[in-house]
Amino acid sequence: xxSKLKQNSVGIVKPETIEINETLRxxxxxxxxxxxxxxxxxxxxxxxxxxxxxxxHALSGDHHAAGYHHEDDKKPGWWDSCIGPGKPxxxxxxxxxxxxxxxxxxxxxxxxxxxxxxxxxxGPDFPxxxxxxxxxxxxxxxDYLGINCWACVVGGSLGGMQALQWAISYxxxxxxxxxxxxxxxxxAQNIAFNEVARQAIITDPDFHDGRYNDHxxxxxxxLSIARMLGHITYLSDDSMxxxxxxDLREGKLHFGYDVDFQVESYLRYQAQAFVERFDANTYLLxxxxxxxxxxxxxxxxxxxxxxxxxxxxxxxxxxxxxWRFSSSKxxxxxxxxxxxxxxxxxxxxxxxxxxxxxxxPIPDYLKVLSNFMENVG
Amino acid sequence: xxxxxxxxxxxxxxxxxxxLDLGCGDSTLLDFLRTNKNVSGYGFEKDIxxxxxxxxxxxxxxxxDFNSGLGQYFDQNFFDYAVMTQALQENKNPDKIxxxxxxxxxxxxxxxxxxxxxxxxxxxxxxxxMPISNSLPNNWFDTPNIHLCTFKDxxxxxxxxxxxILDKKVLNSNYDSNKLLNFLPNFFGEIALYRFKKN
Numbered sequence: 001x002x003s004k005l006k007q008n009s010v011g012i013v014k015p016e017t018i019e020i021n022e023t024l025r026x027x028x029x030x031x032x033x034x035x036x037x038x039x040x041x042x043x044x045x046x047x048x049x050x051x052x053x054x055x056x057h058a059l060s061g062d063h064h065a066a067g068y069h070h071e072d073d074k075k076p077g078w079w080d081s082c083i084g085p086g087k088p089x090x091x092x093x094x095x096x097x098x099x100x101x102x103x104x105x106x107x108x109x110x111x112x113x114x115x116x117x118x119x120x121x122x123g124p125d126f127p128x129x130x131x132x133x134x135x136x137x138x139x140x141x142x143d144y145l146g147i148n149c150w151a152c153v154v155g156g157s158l159g160g161m162q163a164l165q166w167a168i169s170y171x172x173x174x175x176x177x178x179x180x181x182x183x184x185x186x187x188a189q190n191i192a193f194n195e196v197a198r199q200a201i202i203t204d205p206d207f208h209d210g211r212y213n214d215h216x217x218x219x220x221x222x223l224s225i226a227r228m229l230g231h232i233t234y235l236s237d238d239s240m241x242x243x244x245x246x247d248l249r250e251g252k253l254h255f256g257y258d259v260d261f262q263v264e265s266y267l268r269y270q271a272q273a274f275v276e277r278f279d280a281n282t283y284l285l286x287x288x289x290x291x292x293x294x295x296x297x298x299x300x301x302x303x304x305x306x307x308x309x310x311x312x313x314x315x316x317x318x319x320x321x322x323w324r325f326s327s328s329k330x331x332x333x334x335x336x337x338x339x340x341x342x343x344x345x346x347x348x349x350x351x352x353x354x355x356x357x358x359x360x361p362i363p364d365y366l367k368v369l370s371n372f373m374e375n376v377g
Numbered sequence: 378x379x380x381x382x383x384x385x386x387x388x389x390x391x392x393x394x395x396x397l398d399l400g401c402g403d404s405t406l407l408d409f410l411r412t413n414k415n416v417s418g419y420g421f422e423k424d425i426x427x428x429x430x431x432x433x434x435x436x437x438x439x440x441x442d443f444n445s446g447l448g449q450y451f452d453q454n455f456f457d458y459a460v461m462t463q464a465l466q467e468n469k470n471p472d473k474i475x476x477x478x479x480x481x482x483x484x485x486x487x488x489x490x491x492x493x494x495x496x497x498x499x500x501x502x503x504x505x506x507m508p509i510s511n512s513l514p515n516n517w518f519d520t521p522n523i524h525l526c527t528f529k530d531x532x533x534x535x536x537x538x539x540x541x542i543l544d545k546k547v548l549n550s551n552y553d554s555n556k557l558l559n560f561l562p563n564f565f566g567e568i569a570l571y572r573f574k575k576n
Contacts (some may be wrong), residue, residue: 227540248530316434335450338419339397345432346439347425364425368432 009076010042010091013067018108020140024102027130027292031243038107039063039099039143042083043091045145051377052147053089054138055079055098056155058358059230059286060278062106065098066091072337081361088369093377094151102137103129104287111281112213124210124281131158131188131293135165139173151377154178156358157325158286161293164333171310176376178369180317181358183329184303184336185294190324193233194287197226201280210281223280224271231270236321236354296336303336308329314344315372317365319357345372380550382570383409387458389544389572390414390488396458397421397482399443399474400464404431411436418456444469446543456482463568465489466522472534479540479575488570491547493527493563511550512567528563534571544572 024032031137040063045052055065057078066083068076077098083089089096100108103126111126142150153166153174160182167177183190201207204222208215235243244263259265299305314337318330327348337344347368351357357365383406390396393415398407401420404427410416420438422428431438439450459482461474466489468474478485490512491497499507508516515522526534528547535542545560549564558566 331449332440338439338450339452341417343437344439345428345437346441347428347432348440350425364429367429368425371429371433374433 006265008086008377009080010067012071013040013042013064013069013077014133014171015063015069015107017041018141018144019135020144022140024133024137026127026133028127030127032102032109032127035102035109035137036113037099037109037137039097039141040065040067040077041098042066042096043094043246045095045147049146049148050151051093051097052097052142052145052150052167054142054150054153055083055089055096056134056138056153056159057098057101058155058157058159058188059290060274061159062304063098063100063108064106066096078359081359082366082369088373089152089154089288094373097141097145099138099141101129101134103282103289104278105282110279111285112279121213123213126285128227128285128288128292131161131165132169132295134289135161135169138162138166139170142173148173150174150176152176152178153374154180156180157182157355158290161290165293165295166345167310167312167314168314171312174310174312176313176315178315178317178328178372179330179333181319181322181325181330181355182333182353183293183325184296184333186291187329191291193229193324193331194291197229198284198287200225200229201284201351203343207280210226210284212280218275219280223275223278223283224268226283227271227274227278228267231267233324234355235259236323236352238321238352239354239356242352303332304339304366307337307340310342312342313372313375314342316344316367317349317358317368318342318346319349319351319353319355319362322353322355322357324355380405380498382462382548382568385546385548385552385570386410386462386486386488387413390416390458392416395455397451397456397459399461399478401427401431401436401438403427404434404436404438406460407436408434408460412574436544443474443479444562451481453480456485458482458486460486462488463490466525468524471524471526472538475534475540475573476538479573484543484574485540485573486570486572488568489531490522490525490568491528491563491566492525493529494567495564498564510567528566528569531569531571535571539576540573541576542571544570546570 009047019036021034064077065079066077085092100106103110111122153163155163160179163177163179166174199223203217206217207219247262249265296303316326316330316334334346349365396418401422404420421443428440460477465471465487480555500506500508521532547562548568550567
């Protein structure tokens, strides 16, 4: 961390963990008697407790959204470009809360935490949770922090789905909702990508029906392939061409099956880094939460009816080169909000980074967030 | 700065009504209508910078090209008014846009520059050059205006489409009205405002 970064950074942050001893009824029918959530906060909560923003993470994200854990950290939290003093989610003005979702592998209760009933690791027995379950658990976190109503709930991708669900599940507890690069439900193509990722993990001989930790191994190959596949769908053809083209790693072809092209080397590196930090059971669970998300299903398939009770303002953002969650998916959300006569703005940001654009400091994107946030609180 | 044509439009709009502004720009009109007539509604705008300004004003704005089909967004008579200021002539199919405006709203309001303004006639008729004036400032090769018309042309189109003109206001390029304009509108008028509905 250099001093230049420190200037508009939230600086050194420390995660907190709370144990919630309230029974959570999950969509799958199972009950969670108690669970832990790990979270970070940035900025301070005002006396009216009216300036809180909830950050919802995507598939592989976690609670560390901004700042640094240690002086010598090379990288800040995953959304540091948007959270901090003077940034779109301005910590001089707002109290920002970011958590690791239930079922995660970064400190909240999930497959790699211990089941108190058995004293053993949950592993594959951790129940499959849904976006709706996450929102219910986040509501309990809000209760714990004394936040009765969020000034804004925001997220990208799977995080955007949570922001959407919040407005539906707790219309009286949310004033603004920002839904970035998301969808009201996945397409068959999207589910298909997730299924390939899951099959890669499940068919890895080291998977052992999800009990890999008992065997002292991890399904590295499967998780790597899942990540590589996912990664390709997060980028655009254009950005890959610009980044790698057909560049060779060692300047010549090897006529073998090891790395020839830079793009292969990049994917392998990304996969390796991912395997070291992410849990395979959590990956399976997260992809299922994506597949199952369909809030309109409870309203005869009419999403606009789902929004009837909310008075939230909405900002919907998509990116031109995102083909995983394309602009047409955002249009569906906007259309339903308009039909329900809700206050909604929509921006389609020119960007060639594909789905990953939602994590990038693209000037128009940051500006649209700032302009929207100007009228929050 | 407050545009006078917006004031005239505002006079035509009922209090507490719903408005769709097509090509809303920085949403000055919607902002004005919200303040003065308690209007709610949406703006459509293609340009990201103008979308940014609209969001900053806390106006509901949707970044989209309204040529690409409004039908998917709005049911019949969803709004009380559909408004389009100084953009009709930029559309590929102004006739279809007008009909679409009257499908999604009970009434339509448009403003556009008059190709029949005497200075335009003079430049084309006498000097043989494409007109350039205060209300038509662009060269022929870089103008967004692909379907210019005169007031007469517009009124004939309305007749052909079975549209009733409810109100009309003729202005000069400073958005002022005077007696001369009302005497020979299609000759002296530079900008017209029309309010119309289906027969």
